[in-house]
Amino acid sequence: MTLDVLRYEGEHRLKSALGISVAFTLLAMLFVATAPLVTTNVAASAQFKQIMTELPQPFIEAFGLQSMTSLEGLLAGEFYTLMWAVFFGIYLAYSAAGSVRGDIDEDRMDVLLANPISRTTILVETFLxxxxxxxxxxxxxxxxxxxxxxxxxxxxxxxxxxMVHVLSIPYLLCCGAIGLVLSVLLNDKDTAQNAAIGVLFALYLLQSFIPVTDYGWLANIAPMSYFDANAILLEGTYDFTSAGILLAATLVLMAVSQFRFTRMDIQ
Structure with missing residues (x-):
């Protein structure tokens, strides 16, 4: 079999890919359409400036409030930080978490493995x-x-x-790899998918609020720490090192998934 799993899974994901693309497009266009009014009002608002001095810095950074005075800042802080990075990342982790485990639970994996194809090939092409x-x-x-x-x-x-989209690809793949690990570690599809949502959201909170504590180094385990839309859109800074770290983490998670999947009983 030559890329048959990738072809099948890719075609299966195409409809949902178009749906989520339309959803993101409409949401992004809402930000673009309201940007002139929002950025002008925020920049001139004394009340907003007062709120910014009173709110904790982690809260301001988590919700991108510090960059709402420009179009790039509004998109980076609100759309790309929250909607794209967090919710798209959760969607991919959720989708990956239901992939292998879903095929096992619904007895499709037995049929697939009856063909001359290795478990490693199934795992890699499903992820791709x-x-x-x-x-x-x-x-x-x-x-x-x-x-x-x-x-x-x-x-x-x-x-x-x-570039904000190019550099988000390693981040999004890392989120998917987290879901894939859960798909082969946990015992049923629903548990794996619920765990994927919980893990990604917990990592987002960890990256947002723990850096100001004595345990700030723990934020480095969150993939969100290695994708900064504000640096790209506002400063024109491209962090290829962080992208490399995310790709390396993805490969490690894939290796863990492969090790587990090739040794697990799927009955």
Whole structure:
């Protein structure tokens, strides 16, 4: 079998990929459409400035409040930090968590393994099918944002817009790899998917609030620590080292999943 699993899983994910791309596009366009009004009011609001001095810094950074005075800041702090990184990451982890375990629970894995195909191939191609929603959303969403910004002032820099999506791919794959590990470690699909949601959200909270404590180093285990949309869109800074760390973490998680899956009883 040559990429049959990848082809099947990819086609299976295409419909949901288009759906989530449309959802992200509509949400992003809402931010773009309201950006002139929001950024102008925020920049001129004395009340907002007072709130910013009173709120804890971790809370401000977690919700991107410090960057709401520009279009790039609004997109980076609200859309890319919360919607794209957190919710898209949770979606991919949830989807991956239900992949292998779902096939086992529904007795499809027995049928698949009856063919001349290794468990490693099944695992790798199933994981690679996550690239379908990642790539589809990463093409449609920035294209829609760029077109939308042509009708407002100021528009957004194309290079930074492209790079925020390119550098989000290692992060999103790492989130998917977390879900894949849970898919082969836990005993049923629902448990694995619920655990994926809990783990990703807990990692987001960890990265957001623990850095100001004595245990700030623990934030380094969260993949969110290695993807900074604000640095890309506001400063034009591209952190390829962090992207490499995320890819390395993805490979490690894949290796753990492969080790477990090739040795587990699927009956």
């Amino acid at each position: 099918s996550l690239l379908v929603p990642v790539l589809v959303a990463s093409v449609i969403t920035p294209a829609a944002i760029y077109v939308g910004t042509l009708f407002i002032e100021p528009s957004i820099a194309v290079e930074e817009l492209i």
